[in-house]
Amino acid sequence: MRRIRRRPPLPVMNDLSLTPLVDTALTLLIIFMVAAPMMRHAVRVTLPKGSLQESKGVKEELVVYVDKDNDIFFETKKVATQELARQLQARVGTRQEVIIFIRADKNASWGVVLELFESLRSVKGIAHVVLPTQKIN
DSSP states (O other): OOOOOOOOOOOOOOOOOOHHHHHHHHHHHHHHHHHHHHHHOOSOOOOOEESOOOOTTOOOOEEEEEOTTOOEEETTEEEOHHHHHHHHHHHHTTOOSEEEEEEEOTTSOHHHHHHHHHHHHTSTTEEEEEOOOEEOO
């Protein structure tokens, strides 16, 4: 007759090490803190230089970009001027005193920027359209 040998039960680990979880969470936090400011400016533009300084209290809530190829971008998507006006009207809604920033490249055509400027001024709810510049050192 065959004998069946029973093994002793494996020891049970009652505690779970949280160190790898905390290390991973902190690493991801650092990565997102570094990457978040880069994701805001997805469209690369070189602003023209100017002597006027923007007021520090104004938050750039809605930003429209015009790149050096005269393409217009809103929320990192290329749009036409008429479509942009419709999108902004829907986005602004019933709010008042909204400020729009046009971050236009210094090599962009002045005609395209002026046409965009006039189009945005016609949208109801927009109080100011701002053309920011790079501060001269």
